[in-house]
Amino acid sequence: MTQRSRFSDTGALAALVAVGLTAWGVRGLGESAHSLHRVYEERMKPVRTLSQIAQHMLANQHQLQMALARLPHTGPPGRRTAPLDAATAHNAVSAIERNVQTIDTLWRGYVDRVAAHSAEQALAERFARKRADYLQLAMAPALAALRRLDAAQTLERADSAREYYERANEDIQALIDLQFDNARTAYETGMQRYQSTRTLALLALPGAMLLLALLGWWQIRSITQPLREVIAVFHRMAQGKHDSPITVPGSDEVSVLLRELRTLQTRLADNERAIHRLAYYDVLTDLPNRRLLRERIEQALQAHDTPTAHRALLLLDLDHFKTINDTLGHEVGDEFLRETTRRLRAQVQAPHFVARIGGDEFVVLTAPLDADPGHAQAQALALAQRVLAALVTPCQLAGQTLHGSTSIGLCLFQPGSASIKELLKRADLAMYQAKSAGRNQACVFDPTMATLVEERSALTAALRQGLLAGQFLLHFQPQVDALGQPLGAEALLRWQHPVHGLVPPGRFIPLAESSGLIIPLGQWVLQQACAQLKAWQAQPHARHLELAVNVSARQFHQPDFAATVLRTVQASGIDPTRLVLELTESLAMEDLDDTADKMELLRSHGVRFALDDFGTGYSSLSVLRQLPLQMLKIDGSFVRGVATDSDSAAIVHTIVGMAHSLGLQVVAEGVETPAQHQALHAQHCPCFQGYLFARPLSLADFDTWLQARVPIATKDEP
Ligand code: C2E
Ligand code: MG
Ligand code: MG
Numbered sequence: 001m002t003q004r005s006r007f008s009d010t011g012a013l014a015a016l017v018a019v020g021l022t023a024w025g026v027r028g029l030g031e032s033a034h035s036l037h038r039v040y041e042e043r044m045k046p047v048r049t050l051s052q053i054a055q056h057m058l059a060n061q062h063q064l065q066m067a068l069a070r071l072p073h074t075g076p077p078g079r080r081t082a083p084l085d086a087a088t089a090h091n092a093v094s095a096i097e098r099n100v101q102t103i104d105t106l107w108r109g110y111v112d113r114v115a116a117h118s119a120e121q122a123l124a125e126r127f128a129r130k131r132a133d134y135l136q137l138a139m140a141p142a143l144a145a146l147r148r149l150d151a152a153q154t155l156e157r158a159d160s161a162r163e164y165y166e167r168a169n170e171d172i173q174a175l176i177d178l179q180f181d182n183a184r185t186a187y188e189t190g191m192q193r194y195q196s197t198r199t200l201a202l203l204a205l206p207g208a209m210l211l212l213a214l215l216g217w218w219q220i221r222s223i224t225q226p227l228r229e230v231i232a233v234f235h236r237m238a239q240g241k242h243d244s245p246i247t248v249p250g251s252d253e254v255s256v257l258l259r260e261l262r263t264l265q266t267r268l269a270d271n272e273r274a275i276h277r278l279a280y281y282d283v284l285t286d287l288p289n290r291r292l293l294r295e296r297i298e299q300a301l302q303a304h305d306t307p308t309a310h311r312a313l314l315l316l317d318l319d320h321f322k323t324i325n326d327t328l329g330h331e332v333g334d335e336f337l338r339e340t341t342r343r344l345r346a347q348v349q350a351p352h353f354v355a356r357i358g359g360d361e362f363v364v365l366t367a368p369l370d371a372d373p374g375h376a377q378a379q380a381l382a383l384a385q386r387v388l389a390a391l392v393t394p395c396q397l398a399g400q401t402l403h404g405s406t407s408i409g410l411c412l413f414q415p416g417s418a419s420i421k422e423l424l425k426r427a428d429l430a431m432y433q434a435k436s437a438g439r440n441q442a443c444v445f446d447p448t449m450a451t452l453v454e455e456r457s458a459l460t461a462a463l464r465q466g467l468l469a470g471q472f473l474l475h476f477q478p479q480v481d482a483l484g485q486p487l488g489a490e491a492l493l494r495w496q497h498p499v500h501g502l503v504p505p506g507r508f509i510p511l512a513e514s515s516g517l518i519i520p521l522g523q524w525v526l527q528q529a530c531a532q533l534k535a536w537q538a539q540p541h542a543r544h545l546e547l548a549v550n551v552s553a554r555q556f557h558q559p560d561f562a563a564t565v566l567r568t569v570q571a572s573g574i575d576p577t578r579l580v581l582e583l584t585e586s587l588a589m590e591d592l593d594d595t596a597d598k599m600e601l602l603r604s605h606g607v608r609f610a611l612d613d614f615g616t617g618y619s620s621l622s623v624l625r626q627l628p629l630q631m632l633k634i635d636g637s638f639v640r641g642v643a644t645d646s647d648s649a650a651i652v653h654t655i656v657g658m659a660h661s662l663g664l665q666v667v668a669e670g671v672e673t674p675a676q677h678q679a680l681h682a683q684h685c686p687c688f689q690g691y692l693f694a695r696p697l698s699l700a701d702f703d704t705w706l707q708a709r710v711p712i713a714t715k716d717e718p
Helices: 007-069 086-113 119-148 151-238 253-280 290-301 321-328 330-347 373-392 420-436 448-469 505-515 518-537 561-572 585-590 592-604 621-626 636-640 646-662 674-682 699-708 712-716
Strands: 311-318 353-358 361-365 395-397 400-402 406-413 442-444 472-481 486-497 501-503 546-550 579-584 608-614 631-634 665-668
Touching (some): 007 119, 119 151, 151 253, 253 290, 290 353, 290 420, 311 420, 321 330, 321 585, 330 353, 330 361, 330 373, 330 395, 373 406, 373 442, 420 442, 420 448, 448 486, 448 505, 448 518, 472 546, 472 699, 486 505, 486 518, 505 518, 518 546, 518 561, 518 579, 546 608, 561 592, 579 585, 585 592, 585 608, 592 608, 621 646, 631 646, 636 646, 636 674, 646 674
Parallel strands (some): 406 442, 486 546, 579 608, 608 631, 631 665
Antiparallel strands (some): 311 361, 311 406, 353 361, 395 400, 472 486
């Protein structure tokens, strides 16, 4: 991937600056050559001064010559007696005086600059002496002769002046040569230095540029390199990988950025882990959830490295968990689930896999088992048995001993043999088989179970049809007092199936509940019961009878249940106190406040309530007190052992005592033998229902049964 760096712009700028600097440097070199020239010029100044002095001295000679040149030739040279031309002599005097003046000024300017103790000073001193001689011994007498216009003297002095001049001139020429040599040497040395500096500069500048470029490149790289790392880390983070090692080298801005990135990465990784945990694990038990289970099953179905090995899927459903939850509360229910999880984990360890997929449903996915299906099934069943044994052990919760158990449905599979949905369905079918076979056991899926499901759906359709076709009827099971006299009856639903004959409620009530058909069916029962009570009201021998109607949980928890009952009762015109609604313990505990409210409302209109199958649930005395109950029905399972088993007898004794203390009526259900009747009687149980007195009877049979027990006096009443 080509990444355009923002620093390339900065690099270009740096190169531009370097080129500018170079140009500036070259220009600087030019300027130093120029200043070198100026230095040279400066050095040449004394040479010029000395030359001017020499020229002025020479000019003096010329002035003397010129003054003498105008002289008429009257005699031999050196013997001239005629006076000098006055104007010429005067001009010469003036010019010589100016020259002497100038020479003096020039000389003083020069002498000031002469360095002490140098060869130049020695020369200068010598020239100064000779100049002084020249001025005093030659020029002063010459000027005097000129002023007197004395040609002979002037001539003589001019000759002497030339001698002095020539002597002084030697020294001044020597001084000029010395100065000139000095200037030239200085210039040549400067020039040499300039040349080497120029060479050095021309070499150093590209070197500096290169160094600058390298530095710039290194600097840019020190930023872009970590930035590339950051980009790579972001890429990996975008792909959900949060484990890139990030090294933080120093404490500059880039390091701070990297450190922040590392913190961000750690935080994201933590969040991702938490999200993963929430998405794939059950919060209550910390077990993998349905989603993770599906992934594991998917992997197992695609495990082509072990194509022949079987695996097993075990679906666990806790028996009667709903009762624990409803009667002891959700907190105890939750703790029970956690305890179940602990026990499961102790039995099922990796490489086996456990998940919780619903309220009280767990699934075990085993590791690869044997290739032989028989052996694999034996292995899976052994595991299931261990789990059953672990979960059937009683546990202490909320100060109570809870007896849990589990039903397990098991199915085997090989990679690619079925879909996840199909496997879960098979395990579910097997689990239902375990439930209907009496719970606390494991059942292995067999294909015929699928037909059971089909049967269930066919039965549901038939139920719906039966309701429309009027195939339902009520049977009445009498309830009697200690003397066997009828107190009332319980209405028990029957289905007169055109093919299967009379079907008992245990076969279709659960299905009616799960399909929702219990709502119209329950309403039908209530209407029939009210109609029957209305009919009994008109019959003197039956007028006093109560009629109990069973109400299912789903029916009771309909929001309009109480209103519907009241409407039905009022529409039938019966005495509401004759109607008893039978509720189960788990139903009553499910939503205690709602239950109490509905009961209270109906109770205020006279309707009465009985708690059915009492003793099988976990309802406590305090809960019972909150509900407007009038009756407890002791479950048949306790009645069965009341004459023979001391535990059952003790329970019955407790229930009867409790009912008395709460002011409730008690009915013993399922009384089959005189011994049971006797024992119940001895326990002061006042009311009985069971085959000993009568089976559930058709209306006609009930009437016959009733007629047989009508006292003579009552029979005669109008
Ligand atoms: P339940 O309310 O506890 O009814 C008592 C059950 O015990 C009845 O079974 C009755 O036939 C049976 N029984 C009575 N005496 C004896 C006895 O001495 N020995 C034995 N072994 N059994 C006895 P049934 O009629 O099969 O009803 C079963 C359950 O179906 C009822 O239990 C009740 O929960 C439910 N049920 C019946 N009718 C209705 C209804 O109309 N609506 C609702 N929601 N449930 C109903
Ligand atoms: Mg009942
Ligand atoms: Mg009962």
